[in-house]
Amino acid sequence: MKTVYVCNDTVTGIFSGIYDAWKAKKDEEDCKIALRGMLEQELFCDYVEVEETEHKAAAVEALIKRHLGQLAYWDIYHAILSADCQKGDAVLGAMLAAKKIPDSTKIMEHLSHPKVEKVFELSRNVGGEAHNYKGFLRFRELENGVLYAEIEPKNQILTCLAPHFADRLPMENWMIHDRTHKMFAVHEGGKRWVIVWGEQFDETVFEKVSDREKEYARLWKGFCRTIAIKERENPRCQLQHLPLRYRTDMVEFF
Numbered sequence: 001m002k003t004v005y006v007c008n009d010t011v012t013g014i015f016s017g018i019y020d021a022w023k024a025k026k027d028e029e030d031c032k033i034a035l036r037g038m039l040e041q042e043l044f045c046d047y048v049e050v051e052e053t054e055h056k057a058a059a060v061e062a063l064i065k066r067h068l069g070q071l072a073y074w075d076i077y078h079a080i081l082s083a084d085c086q087k088g089d090a091v092l093g094a095m096l097a098a099k100k101i102p103d104s105t106k107i108m109e110h111l112s113h114p115k116v117e118k119v120f121e122l123s124r125n126v127g128g129e130a131h132n133y134k135g136f137l138r139f140r141e142l143e144n145g146v147l148y149a150e151i152e153p154k155n156q157i158l159t160c161l162a163p164h165f166a167d168r169l170p171m172e173n174w175m176i177h178d179r180t181h182k183m184f185a186v187h188e189g190g191k192r193w194v195i196v197w198g199e200q201f202d203e204t205v206f207e208k209v210s211d212r213e214k215e216y217a218r219l220w221k222g223f224c225r226t227i228a229i230k231e232r233e234n235p236r237c238q239l240q241h242l243p244l245r246y247r248t249d250m251v252e253f254f
Contacts, residue, residue, distance in 0.1 A: 002030055004042070007050040007088065009035045011080050012057040014088040019056035020048065021092055022063070028096040028115075033088030068098055069105040079122035081156040090118035129153055130160035136246040137161065139174060141213040147174035148206055150249045158185040162193040177206070217251050224252050 003026060007017035014033060021031045032045075039047075064073045076091050084090075093115025098107040111117045139147040147169070151161075158178050162185040165174065169187070176185040184201075187193040209217075247253040 003046045004032045004034050006034050013052045015057035015060040016052045017050040019060050033092045038085040067104050072108050075123040078126040079119045081126045082122040083154045090115045094119045126155045130157040141210045143208045150177045152180050166193045
C-alpha cells in the first residue's frame, strides 16, 4: 500500500514530509508527497499527516547539499517555491532516483526521469518569474518613509527577490507585499530581511504615498510619454517583453 505524506505548502513543510518518507526507507513507488488543501484522494493509500519542524527541514537541506550538491539543492529549493501542486512529490521522486545512480551529484542531468524533468521545469519557471520581477518591481515611498512594493506572482518568489534588493538597498527600510500568497518581505535599514505571514496590517497605510513620491511618479510618467514614438508603437512586441500581469503595480501604467 502506498503511503501518502500530507504536509503544508511551505519549504519547511515539504522538507518535513520528505524527511518522514526518507526515514521510513520507502521506494519511489511506495510513497508520495501531497500538499494539504490540494489533496486528491486515491484508493489503497495510507495517508499520514506530517508534523512540520525546523529540525526535519534542516536535516533534509543538509542531506541534499551533502549528497546531491549545491546546484541540485537550488533547483530543488526553487521547485518547492512553485505553485504546482505536484512539486513535493516531484522533489521526493528526484531525490529517491538520485540514490540509484553512481554519482548522485549528477541527478539533474538525468532529465529522462519524469520526476527529475519536473523539478527542472519548475525550477526554471520560478527562476524566470523571479528574474522578471527584479526588473518590473516598483517601489513607492510612503508617508512614513518606507519603500513599499506590491506584486502578484504565481509562485512564492519573495525569498528570491529579497536578497537582490537587500544587496542594492542595504540602508533603506523597504517591504515587498506578495498579495497572492499574503506574505511580506520586510527589510530594516542596516539589518537582515525577514519573511512575514499571518500578520494583520492596516493596508490603508500602503495607499498614502509621500509628496516626493507623487512628484517623481509624475516626472517618470512624463518621461515615458516623451520618449515614446506613436508611429512605432507595437503592442504585440510590448506583450512579449512586458506581459499584462506585470503591469498592475508599475507606475508607468497607473
